[in-house]
Amino acid sequence: MKIFIAILLIALSSSALADGRKLAVPGNPLWQTECGSCHMAYPPQLLTAANWRQMMKGLDSHFGANATLDAKEGAEILAFLERYAARDQRYSANTQRITDTAWFQREHREVSNSVWTHAKVKSRANCTACHVTAERGDWSEHSIRMPDGRRWE
Numbered sequence: 001m002k003i004f005i006a007i008l009l010i011a012l013s014s015s016a017l018a019d020g021r022k023l024a025v026p027g028n029p030l031w032q033t034e035c036g037s038c039h040m041a042y043p044p045q046l047l048t049a050a051n052w053r054q055m056m057k058g059l060d061s062h063f064g065a066n067a068t069l070d071a072k073e074g075a076e077i078l079a080f081l082e083r084y085a086a087r088d089q090r091y092s093a094n095t096q097r098i099t100d101t102a103w104f105q106r107e108h109r110e111v112s113n114s115v116w117t118h119a120k121v122k123s124r125a126n127c128t129a130c131h132v133t134a135e136r137g138d139w140s141e142h143s144i145r146m147p148d149g150r151r152w153e
């Protein structure tokens with residue numbers, strides 16, 4: 001039984017995000033409300049703990065927006081982000097942008113430039129423009145709808 005569990009854990013960690021369904025997290029209501037008001041609440045697994053710490057230090061100038069929180073709320077959200085953060089450097093970007101990580105670039109390498117600039121998308125950070133069920137934690141390829149309405153596959 002122990003061996004079986006060990007193999008299962010290795011299988012789960014090595015396929016890490018190959019399957020977008022694994023991006024679901026047990027919800028944190030404060031994170032959901034505060035970090036999901038201007039854009040979707042991005043999954044903590046998509047950046048490293050160092051990136052989240054850096055971001056949470058500068059919420060007053062957050063990608064051109066003021067996303068300041070009081071200290072207590074900030075600390076609770078950071079603890080949540082750190083708990084589920086990525087450990088792999090493919091999820092690290094010195095811009096603190098998920099869309100600048102090696103993982104994101106690779107995962108989306110087949111998406112053409114005309115799609116990113118489409119009026120319904122506008123920004124790569126607008127995940128839910130294509131991942132239409134991501135708010136429910138379902139990032140699977142089967143659920144992707146491209147801006148022209150087509151499925152990806």
Ligand code: HEC
Nearest residue numbers: 034035037038042063065066067096097098099100123125
């Ligand atoms: C006042 C509005 C606002 C709030 C609140 C807010 N953000 Fe943002 N966030 C933005 C804007 C604007 C961008 C840039 C979006 C773009 O480039 O399209 C952004 C971008 C991001 C990105 C980078 C997306 C990319 O390009 O990969 C991350 C990660 C992020 N926010 C996390 C958070 C977290 C965590 C919180 C909660 C602590 C939060 N945001 C709260 C406005 C906000």
Ligand code: HEC
Nearest residue numbers: 018019020098107110115124125126127130139140141152
């Ligand atoms: C313009 C549409 C579009 C946007 C915007 C977009 N994606 Fe994607 N995403 C795709 C497509 C298409 C694929 C599948 C690529 C492939 O298989 O070659 C994909 C794949 C993925 C996968 C892997 C799914 C799986 O099960 O293998 C994840 C996770 C993901 N994207 C997360 C994100 C995140 C996070 C954002 C926002 C920061 C985002 N995407 C923005 C189109 C988009």
